[in-house]
Amino acid sequence: MVCTAVSLAGLMVPSVLLGQTAASPAPAATANPLSAEVQGRYAQVKGFIIKSAEDMPAENYPFKPTPDIRTFARVVNHVTEAQNRSCGALNGAGATAKPAPPETADKATIVDALKASFAECDKAYGALTDATMAEMVQAGPAKRSRLGIAWGNVSHDNEQYATLALYMRLKGIVPPSSEK
Numbered sequence: 001m002v003c004t005a006v007s008l009a010g011l012m013v014p015s016v017l018l019g020q021t022a023a024s025p026a027p028a029a030t031a032n033p034l035s036a037e038v039q040g041r042y043a044q045v046k047g048f049i050i051k052s053a054e055d056m057p058a059e060n061y062p063f064k065p066t067p068d069i070r071t072f073a074r075v076v077n078h079v080t081e082a083q084n085r086s087c088g089a090l091n092g093a094g095a096t097a098k099p100a101p102p103e104t105a106d107k108a109t110i111v112d113a114l115k116a117s118f119a120e121c122d123k124a125y126g127a128l129t130d131a132t133m134a135e136m137v138q139a140g141p142a143k144r145s146r147l148g149i150a151w152g153n154v155s156h157d158n159e160q161y162a163t164l165a166l167y168m169r170l171k172g173i174v175p176p177s178s179e180k
Contacts, residue, residue: 090124
């Protein structure tokens, strides 16, 4: 918990300091600036991951750069499973994961499951407010803050997006975050 708080503080301080420069426009006023920041980062990575899953051709879903790592399909399914656990906990359903389809399923089935996990997360992130972020919720065997779960999910999604982007580059496809 202390480690999470220290890490969060380390992430927030540069953002606050950057917002104080004379060249930066004033941030838009919002009743929930902290939760709005978490929601914004979630929305960004959500777009990147969904577009990656949609842009990768179906024939490349079994692709893995080396024999000892996950296929593209498995990485997408991993995002699905992790989001079902994290956002399920935020939505009060506990951290019980809905199973993802097998990595050998067709692309449409895998993408549909991914989108369903994002729909679960949309509810969770949409309900966050600055006042509720400090609430403790059951997440598996432990209780965690809503903020910790939400930022943890965003961080995990960014890690997995980096993997998806690398796989796309190896197949000659420009990842969403690099498109013009």
